[in-house]
Amino acid sequence: MSNTITSSIGAAPVELKETRLDIPFTVVNLTTTVLACVLPFYFYSRSAIAAFLAFYMVTSLGLTLGYHRLFAHRSFEVPRWLAYVIASCGYLAIQRGPIFWVAMHRLHHRYSDAPGRDPHTPREGLWHVHFGWNQRRRRDVWDKEIYRKWTPELVHDKFYQFLDDERLDYAACLGLLAGSFAVGGVVGGLGGAPFRFDWYNATCFLVWVGLLNRVALLHAFGFINSVCHRWGTRPFKTPGTDGSVNNVLVSLVIHGEGWHNNHHAHPHSARHGLRWYQWDPAWYSIRVLQALGLARNVYVPSPEAVRKASLSGGGKV
């Protein structure tokens, strides 16, 4: 059925088709989530858990420091080669390429918590915000010709265009599973004479690195979208319909991204944990890049700007 509607998202009004359910994507996400909840209890090894922790750090910083603070909010600048490295680290989380991710995030900030406009708001239900918006695709949000208008500085770059091809996501997903299996087998077989491929450790790596890492990050970002617009504190009053909150538990899991009300009040800031006690590893990593001379024009609001903004807000929700 092609029940068309009109939307003004993007530069000009466009003819749109209704929402569609992405069946293959939904099947992959549901199946991998269930498997990731069960298999790690049956297949585990010290090297697989260590590799998972390392890969989680690389891919989650690629998303938080890279996709979010570098690309979506341009909170700091890095050399182009490093931007490509950071984009590749984020891409390995298999949450689409930076063009799509940044477009969705800019839409979220532009129409924060406005039902029907914000791609993911808990005001359309917890299932929708945590998971469903990914599977049930509104044409006005998911159409490539439309969402690319939100990323004018990325859209002409061949590398980012390459990462924006959704077919590549499935190939990358299969490549990660195969690659983690191979590495796990080799790592497990090291030290033995003669060398023997370790099939059990290969399976452990496949489960922890190939499967669990993506699922963990998928839901960690689901928690940012759901929990951090619902349960927490609001030190800053933010404009419009925005209901963002700070949540310390989400910050602990995903590198300081839980200081979400701070972030919506100061979206351009590279630092989300604006107080000394607000744990923000993505910010500490940006400071390391800055100390190495690799990050410049790092934006952080002045203490005076933060104090003024906090005077107008407040209270728990």
Ligand SMILES: [Zn+2]
């Ligand atoms: Zn938000």
Ligand SMILES: [Zn+2]
């Ligand atoms: Zn943001």
